[in-house]
Amino acid sequence: MQVGVFAKTFAGSEPAGVLAAVRDAGFAVTQFNLACAGLPSMPDAAPEETIRTIDAAAKTTGICLVALSGTYNMAHPDSRVRNDGLRRLAVVIETAAKLSIPLVTLCTGTRNAEDQWAHHPDNVDPSAWADMAREMEKALHLAEHHGVDLGIEPEQANIVTSAADAMRLIAEMGSKRLRIVLDPANLFEQANPEAARIIVAAAVERTAAHVSLAHAKDRFADGRFATAGQGVVDFADFIARLKATGFDGPLVTHGLSAEEAPGVARFLKGLV
Template sequence: MQVGVFAKTFPGSEPDGVLAAVRDAGFAVTQFNLACAGLPSMPDDVPDEAIGAIGTAAKAAGVGLIALSGTYNMAHPDNRIRDDGLRRLAVVIETTARLSIPLVTLCTGTRNPDDQWAHHPDNADPSAWADMAREMAKALQLAERHGVDLGIEPEQANIVTSADDAVRLIAEMGSKRLRIVLDPANLFERASADEARAIVAAAVERTAGHVSLAHAKDRFADGRFATAGQGIVDFPDFIARLKAAGFDGPLVTHGLSAEEAPGVARFLKGLV
């Protein structure tokens, strides 16, 4: 299990500087974002020079690129905005393939028109799931064409909120290209340490065989997010259960400052 970090944890828009910072903080791999190459996260186009610069920087730093962010609101109430997001996702997927990155991370979306990570009451309406699923089917056609996987993450504010939702969507799509990104802190909002441990354990068991990437973010009992190791997520238990379930992929931390990164790298590497 390799320990990594979101590249956006570190400031900068030049991939050589950002990826050197990833390495110097003690991480072997990173989930990359095109903003770290001076582009929009979801661009209209990625120039050949940018792809070359990212690949060269990763090689020079000795950092593996294990995922690329391709998030847009797949359940936005305005289908024109969804269409524009899918168009940009096609660019990200092609870029991912050209960089030999195996996974594009997605957002299953929300009916909130202003923030793709914010809850909306209409998320529970069957039409929200239907719109997201239609969008996902189109995204999977692009992924199949370019030979990359797509990762969905159960997230309380989005359409896919739980391990059960994620497995349901994979079954509906019928594609081996659809995978799960499992973040223990996104599986609950407010919980005791014992409740959180039980929720996370059940999710690891439910998603076994479908997880391509694990995240390491934490929560306090009152619902606020925390740096890994500072909240109520039992990371030794989470990692042990992942291993027992056969997961040997990357464990990527986020939701922390650049200054905290070396300490979190040491903490996680001590567990894996």
């Protein structure tokens, strides 16, 4: 299991500097974001020169790019917004293929038109799932063409809120290219350590063999997000259960400051 971090944890828009910071903080891999190369996260285009610069920086620093962010609101109530997001996702998927990045991470979306990470009561309406599923079918067509996997993350504010939802979507799509990003802190909102452990354990068991990337974010008991190791998530148990399923992929932390990064790297490497 390789320990990594979101590249956006570190300031900068030059890949060499950002990836050097990832390395110097003690990480071996990263989930990259095109904003770290001076582009929008979801750009209209990715110039070949930029792609070469990212590739050179990864090789120079020895940091492996294990995922690329491709998040847009796949359940936005305005189809024009969804269409624009899909157009930009195509750019991200093609870029991932050129950089040999195996996974593009997605956001299954929300009916909240202002914030793709914010809950909306209409998320439970069947039309929201249907819109997201149609979007996912189109995204998977792009992914299959380029040989890249797509990662969905159960997230309380989004359409796919649970491990069960993620498995339902995988079954509906029928594509081996659709994978799961499992973040224990996104599987619940408020919980004590024992309740959190039970929820996370059940999710790991439910998604076994479908997880390509694990995230390491934490929550306090009152629901606020926390740096890994500071909240109610039992990371030793989470990691042990992932290993028991045969998972040996990247464990990538986020939701922390650059100053906290070296300490979190030591904490997670001590567990894996």
